Amino acid sequence: xxxxxxxxxxxxxxxxxxxxxxxxxxxxxxxxxxxxxxxxxxxxxxxxxxxxxxxxxxxxxxxxxxxxxxxxxxxxxxxxxxxxxxxxxxxxxxx
Amino acid sequence: xxxxxxxxxxxxxxxxxxxxxxxxxxxxxxxxxxxxxxxxxxxxxxxxxxxxxxxxxxxxxxxxxxxxxxxxxxxxxxxxxxxxxxxxxxxxxxxxxxxxxxxxxxxxxxxxxxxxxxxxxxxxxxxxxxxxxxxxxxxxxxxxxxxxxxxxxxxxxxxxxxxxxxxxxxxxxxxxxxxxxxxxxxxxxxxxxxxxxxxxxxxxxxxxxxxxxxxxxxxxxxxxxxxxxxxxxxxxxxxxxxxxxxxxxxxxxxxxxxxxxxxxxxxxxxxxxxxxxxxxxxxxxxxxxxxxxxxxxxxxxxxxxxxxxxxxxxxxxxxxxxxxxxxxxxxxxxxxxxxxxxxxxxxxxxxxxxxxxxxxxxxxxxxxxxx
Numbered sequence: 001x002x003x004x005x006x007x008x009x010x011x012x013x014x015x016x017x018x019x020x021x022x023x024x025x026x027x028x029x030x031x032x033x034x035x036x037x038x039x040x041x042x043x044x045x046x047x048x049x050x051x052x053x054x055x056x057x058x059x060x061x062x063x064x065x066x067x068x069x070x071x072x073x074x075x076x077x078x079x080x081x082x083x084x085x086x087x088x089x090x091x092x093x094x095x
Numbered sequence: 096x097x098x099x100x101x102x103x104x105x106x107x108x109x110x111x112x113x114x115x116x117x118x119x120x121x122x123x124x125x126x127x128x129x130x131x132x133x134x135x136x137x138x139x140x141x142x143x144x145x146x147x148x149x150x151x152x153x154x155x156x157x158x159x160x161x162x163x164x165x166x167x168x169x170x171x172x173x174x175x176x177x178x179x180x181x182x183x184x185x186x187x188x189x190x191x192x193x194x195x196x197x198x199x200x201x202x203x204x205x206x207x208x209x210x211x212x213x214x215x216x217x218x219x220x221x222x223x224x225x226x227x228x229x230x231x232x233x234x235x236x237x238x239x240x241x242x243x244x245x246x247x248x249x250x251x252x253x254x255x256x257x258x259x260x261x262x263x264x265x266x267x268x269x270x271x272x273x274x275x276x277x278x279x280x281x282x283x284x285x286x287x288x289x290x291x292x293x294x295x296x297x298x299x300x301x302x303x304x305x306x307x308x309x310x311x312x313x314x315x316x317x318x319x320x321x322x323x324x325x326x327x328x329x330x331x332x333x334x335x336x337x338x339x340x341x342x343x344x345x346x347x348x349x350x351x352x353x354x355x356x357x358x359x360x361x362x363x364x365x366x367x368x369x370x371x372x373x374x375x376x377x378x379x380x381x382x383x384x385x386x387x388x389x390x391x392x393x394x395x396x397x398x399x400x401x402x403x404x405x406x407x408x409x410x411x412x413x414x415x416x417x418x419x420x421x422x423x424x425x426x427x428x429x430x431x432x433x434x435x436x437x438x439x440x441x442x443x444x445x446x447x448x449x450x451x452x453x454x455x456x457x458x459x460x461x462x463x464x465x466x
Contacts, residue, residue: 029440036409040147042400
């Protein structure tokens, strides 16, 4: 292969370069920076479901509720101080 | 140490332990920029929907940290003049006595109630602001001794869901387990009397988030209950916390493992697994499009939210229109079809990022509902 053809093919493979005969430029590949993380978040008015933006996960909240259910606690019991809601349920560090 | 330089690192006590667990550095979360909050509106964004942004005088500090006894002691014993404001804020919490027990400083009941039942208040309500937040600098007064939740929470992760899985779903759980176990161990080591121990372990110190007494609403402390919780250490609370810190400070990770229970060992293993994922660039062999919420769309760009409403991503239309090529076949075949039919090439780094943010998932992904 002539060295000039080799260089051309290498450049094309590397992401594109205008061909000497004026034929279309090969497109450069889209890299990771094509996806951008903007400032801010998704507003609650957008269709983002029921996510409550807390530092804790709703999954843990659900688990903590299930724990009460398994124990069959009454409403009276639930007002006692082992009712984990957020912050990782009972392991949340609620002292 | 300057806050900037340890922004993405752990507090010194945790850092030493976790270095032993992981055996390598944790990649920097450079998108979560505390001093130039990425959740606050900048420039033209201030004209946009403000519900998408945090209040710059609150940022993510709308959370009252639970400070376990040994962390309280470390703050009280930190004689750095720069830590004075944070130290004073902790002394104030102790003096108030609200949710103050030998286990540490818990959530005040009013905070728990509001935090658990508020909507879209995180980062926006000044009433939820942390008592250790420094208004003049916008920084944290107890940064060097912050607890597991604050130490592992980032609004945005460089690697999206992979970072979240490491920090929040693994390391956070590990550190919480360690905190809980060591705080209880300290009670035993310092010979808290049996009656106080019984009440603490029975959970009498925990705040309520679904009901609250009038006394608690007014942040008044039932001194009788308070005294029973403190037992033989009543009146020497500050001294107690400092003694807890003296017990925990010299512990190595192997010491921690010998004190704590199997839950800590289990979370340590899972944290190691998550760390391997965080430090790997491997792309699954086969991929399909994942679940996402469309936040907004223009002719050129779609903003979608996947693993977290705090961390949406803007995707070029050309990439969005290529997602359907990922239908469970080998990713290489999908990329070849996209190149042949749409005339665009997706670099492996872009595919990796799409996987990180859940835009592409392995075909066997359960399709679990978005948070």
